Amino acid sequence: QVQLVESGGGSVQAGGSLRLSCAASRYWYSNYCMAWFRQAPGKEREGVAIIDSGGSTSYADSVKGRFTISKDNAKKNLYLQMNSLKPEDTAMYYCAAGYGGSWCQIRRYWGQGTQVTVSS
Numbered sequence: 001q002v003q004l005v006e007s008g009g010g011s012v013q014a015g016g017s018l019r020l021s022c023a024a025s026r027y028w029y030s031n032y033c034m035a036w037f038r039q040a041p042g043k044e045r046e047g048v049a050i051i052d053s054g055g056s057t058s059y060a061d062s063v064k065g066r067f068t069i070s071k072d073n074a075k076k077n078l079y080l081q082m083n084s085l086k087p088e089d090t091a092m093y094y095c096a097a098g099y100g101g102s103w104c105q106i107r108r109y110w111g112q113g114t115q116v117t118v119s120s
Contacts, residue, residue: 002027002109009114022078022095030073033104038091085118
């Protein structure tokens with residue numbers, strides 16, 4: 001029921017910053033759980049950050065203190081501010097929307113992904 005489109009990826013040097021956006025092109029539900037995932041070549045997709053319908057957030061240990069997830073219901077956008085980027089952050093980043101406390105896995109929809117590359 002939703003169509004998600006990520007943007008804002010690119011190539012940066014270690015220590016740099018990027019801000020990813022996820023726009024809902026067709027639908028937006030303010031009560032959705034939303035999350036960012038990432039997947040590097042040859043690796044499994046992993047959860048990065050979650051924001052629930054009430055605005056509460058949680059993060060993977062690997063990004064705590066560096067990444068911030070937020071959303072703007074009025075603008076129908078989800079964001080991921082990434083600071084102090086490390087080479088190991090290099091991956092395709094995906095936004096997701098759904099329900100449930102386990103990474104929004106109930107009726108979860110995915111965006112197409114945006115590439116983030118961090119050089120040392």
